[in-house]
Amino acid sequence: MxxxxxxxxxxxxxxxxxxxxxxxxxxxxxxxxxxxxDLEKRK
Amino acid sequence: xxxxxxxARFLKIARPLTPVFLGLGLLLVLFGSxxxxxxxxxxxxxxxxxxxxYVHVPAAWLGMGGWSGIAIASIVQxxxxxxxxxVSARAIAAPGALFTAICLITGSIWGRPTxxxxxxxxxxxxxxxxxxxxxxxxxxxxxxxxxxxxxxRATAIFGIVGAVNIPIINRSVVWWNSLHQGPSxxxxxxxxxxxxLWPLLPMVIGFSLLFGGIVLMRMRANLAEAKVEARMxxxxxx
Amino acid sequence: MKAKNQRLIxxxxxxxxxxxxxxxxxxxxxxxxxFFYAPGDVAANGLPLGKAVRLGGMVADKSIRxxxxxxxxxxxxxxxxxxxxxxxxxxAPDLFKEKSGVVAEGEFQADGSFVASNLLAKHxxxxxxxxxxxxxxxxxxxxx
Numbered sequence: 198m199x200x201x202x203x204x205x206x207x208x209x210x211x212x213x214x215x216x217x218x219x220x221x222x223x224x225x226x227x228x229x230x231x232x233x234x235d236l237e238k239r240k
Numbered sequence: 241x242x243x244x245x246x247x248a249r250f251l252k253i254a255r256p257l258t259p260v261f262l263g264l265g266l267l268l269v270l271f272g273s274x275x276x277x278x279x280x281x282x283x284x285x286x287x288x289x290x291x292x293x294y295v296h297v298p299a300a301w302l303g304m305g306g307w308s309g310i311a312i313a314s315i316v317q318x319x320x321x322x323x324x325x326x327v328s329a330r331a332i333a334a335p336g337a338l339f340t341a342i343c344l345i346t347g348s349i350w351g352r353p354t355x356x357x358x359x360x361x362x363x364x365x366x367x368x369x370x371x372x373x374x375x376x377x378x379x380x381x382x383x384x385x386x387x388x389x390x391x392x393r394a395t396a397i398f399g400i401v402g403a404v405n406i407p408i409i410n411r412s413v414v415w416w417n418s419l420h421q422g423p424s425x426x427x428x429x430x431x432x433x434x435x436x437l438w439p440l441l442p443m444v445i446g447f448s449l450l451f452g453g454i455v456l457m458r459m460r461a462n463l464a465e466a467k468v469e470a471r472m473x474x475x476x477x478x
Numbered sequence: 479m480k481a482k483n484q485r486l487i488x489x490x491x492x493x494x495x496x497x498x499x500x501x502x503x504x505x506x507x508x509x510x511x512x513f514f515y516a517p518g519d520v521a522a523n524g525l526p527l528g529k530a531v532r533l534g535g536m537v538a539d540k541s542i543r544x545x546x547x548x549x550x551x552x553x554x555x556x557x558x559x560x561x562x563x564x565x566x567x568x569x570a571p572d573l574f575k576e577k578s579g580v581v582a583e584g585e586f587q588a589d590g591s592f593v594a595s596n597l598l599a600k601h602x603x604x605x606x607x608x609x610x611x612x613x614x615x616x617x618x619x620x621x622x
Contacts, residue, residue, distance in 0.1 A: 281607035281608070282607070282608070283605050283606065283607070283608075284606055284607065284608040285573060285575075285578065285601055286573065286601060286605075290605055293605075315489050315493070318485060318489050319482065319485045319486045319489050320482065353572065354571075354572075354573055354599060354601060355571065355573070355598050355599050355600065355601075356570075356571030356572075356573070356574075356597065356598050356599055357598050360513065360598070361513075362513040363512075363513060397492075400489070400492065400493060400496065401496050403493075403496075403497075404496055404497055404499075404500035404501075405500075407497070407501075408500065408504055415504070415505075416512045416513060417512045417513050417514045417515075417516060417534055418513045419513055419514075419534075419581055419598060419600055421600070421601055421602050421603045422602070422603045423603060424603040424604070424605065431602075431603045431604045431605070432603075432604070432605040432606075433604075433605060433606035433607060435606075435607055436605045436606065436607065437605075
């Protein structure tokens with residue numbers, strides 16, 4: 198049995214999950230902190 | 241302890257720390273992956289499939305470490321009423337669940353070529369699956385309230401009670417006859433030959449840094465959103 | 479300050495109680511949660527006849543025999559306490575080797591042998607490159 202297909206699947210999945218949660222958390226943070234900055238400017 | 245209770249003071253540290261964690265973590269993980277895929281030799285018995293270990297083990301460590309963090313934050317919240325405890329516990333839940341799922345899936349992918357099965361109801365696998373469900377339960381409880389910067393007392397208690405599962409996962413391969421092999425790395429040393437073992441170190445540290453960066457970003461998002469909501473409420477009242 | 483200490487003691491007591499209860503429940507499960515029977519368990523407690531079970535242990539050295547039909551294999555599973563002869567018809571996993579771990583799913587026979595319907599390979603916690611294998615096998619200190 199060729200193991201490399203299994204290895205690629207495991208690494209690909211890990212990369213996908215990690216990058217996914219990184220981007221999601223980053224966008225969430227940027228949107229929220231931008232809202233704070235906008236509020237502070239308006240004041 | 242309360243020196244960092246002030247979210248403003250926390251943010252002053254968290255802002256510069258976030259890119260450091262993410263950058264260093266990414267570098268270490270990329271290097272560790274290259275080392276684990278290219279530089280290390282295959283295992284005498286498992287062949288190349290042993291390379292799945294380099295993503296499987298950090299994921300397991302973060303899945304279990306994440307819940308330990310939730311449990312500690314829950315105790316801090318219940319005992320000291322520290323204002324950042326709830327924020328951090330809430331921020332850990334989603335990435336903790338993600339890495340638990342990655343651990344289960346990479347383990348399944350590893351099990352097929354080595355053991356000859358995708359899944360068996362053995363003690364280690366079952367207790368790890370329970371951890372994933374505990375995370376789901378925790379997230380549902382935490383999201384049940386609109387409060388962004390804390391979790392309810394019931395949620396904190398759930399975080400502490402769920403920690404019982406962590407030593408069970410850890411000891412499952414020792415207590416019960418299991419398909420999963422016993423612990424390779426113990427206080428007495430490692431049964432993994434050093435040529436195969438070493439990329440695990442940058443991988444575990446790198447993924448931990450990424451995890452820390454993710455938690456910091458999620459804490460910052462929640463603190464900022466709470467700030468906006470509080471301001472809105474005040475403006476509506478006046 | 480007083481209330482804080484009270485909460486700390488309460489939290490610690492709760493934690494100890496919860497962990498104690500968990501460990502108690504788990505130790506009660508000890509037999510039921512075992513994934514497989516080892517040959518020694520069977521020798522000590524008798525044959526679990528008439529139900530599908532798993533038998534796990536090491537494949538004894540030089541015990542694998544292939545039948546003429548090409549799909550039936552015979553081998554012996556041992557755990558240092560007892561030995562059990564096993565018959566299996568089918569395709570064994572890649573890692574199924576002598577002096578290596580195996581978990582067989584199937585049924586015990588009245589004569590003490592085991593007929594397997596499925597084989598799983600179980601590897602141990604040792605990982606090493608191929609060229610080290612010979613050396614490591616001589617140092618039995620790592621074997622439990």
